[in-house]
Amino acid sequence: MNKVDLETSVNHHIALSAIMIKRVFFKILSENELTITPEQWNVLYHLSESGGFTVGELSKLTFKDFANISRITQKLEVAGLIKKRRDDADKRVFKLFITDSGMAIIEQLHQCAFESTNIALKGIDADNREVMLKGLKQILINTDTFLK
């Protein structure tokens, strides 16, 4: 029998780390009175880099499905951080843009993300971070291939 040992499972530790990192990030956001979630930050980040993405494009960029992006962007719009604009050429499509209010908190959000990175990765040297990043990117390729 191919028994799995959770104690030494990379997969399992990725799942645990993901949850813990999210908690840290969320706590730091709260401490800075930013009422935004890590997932909303993910979307807002992309829109701060380049405006005009559609729901579908954001879905690909963030590895989330249309439904999730649809709801996350609804909340961001209600919060006044982004705007959805119907495309003139294709009326099915929304183009999304960050608002001035959105841009106004981007720097703070980057700072929070930066802090939570430092907290999470303390004591892991640059070489090992490099190995981890490369491994994680490989996992994304492997899983993406399998799910196709």
Next chain:
Amino acid sequence: MNKVDLETSVNHHIALSAIMIKRVFFKILSENELTITPEQWNVLYHLSESGGFTVGELSKLTFKDFANISRITQKLEVAGLIKKRRDDADKRVFKLFITDSGMAIIEQLHQCAFESTNIALKGIDADNREVMLKGLKQILINTDTFLK
């Protein structure tokens, strides 16, 4: 400004990998007609290793909060895979045990977990897996310390 680049963020790639790994695992479980979720597997795994854990103990073991374990174990009990038994000495406490039906599928579940590990980690050699595991464990320590 301490700008974060998602493309090279270990934190971010852990979050993405966690989601993708869960999708792969869930798909493999479905293909094997196992109607159990990765989180339910996590709880069932611990109970298959050793019976009698309380909700609180499982909560610590799985890094989830009481509320989540409470609901996950409810579903596992409804599915007939585990039993909750009131402790005689302390009537607030539940002791949890895997049932025969639960034990009957453990081997299949291990096999599914094993397969999803192989899919996710393909092309990552043992040394690098070791580095990743060590880094992830460090992240758990770091984040846990911060959240205390």
Next chain:
DNA sequence: GGAGTATACTTGTCATGACAAATATAGAAA
């Protein structure tokens, strides 16, 4: 032993993730 506090667990609410179904618009084929 009774009051207040601590502990173990449950329930409610909201955001998210998975997935299926619904809606609206585009594009292609007849």
Next chain:
DNA sequence: TTTCTATATTTGTCATGACAAGTATACTCC
């Protein structure tokens, strides 16, 4: 043009995670 199919997005449902509030039992201190 009409019809069929494909695409973009939304909505519904359920499981989970975070967090707050509620319930029941145990413990502590007087």
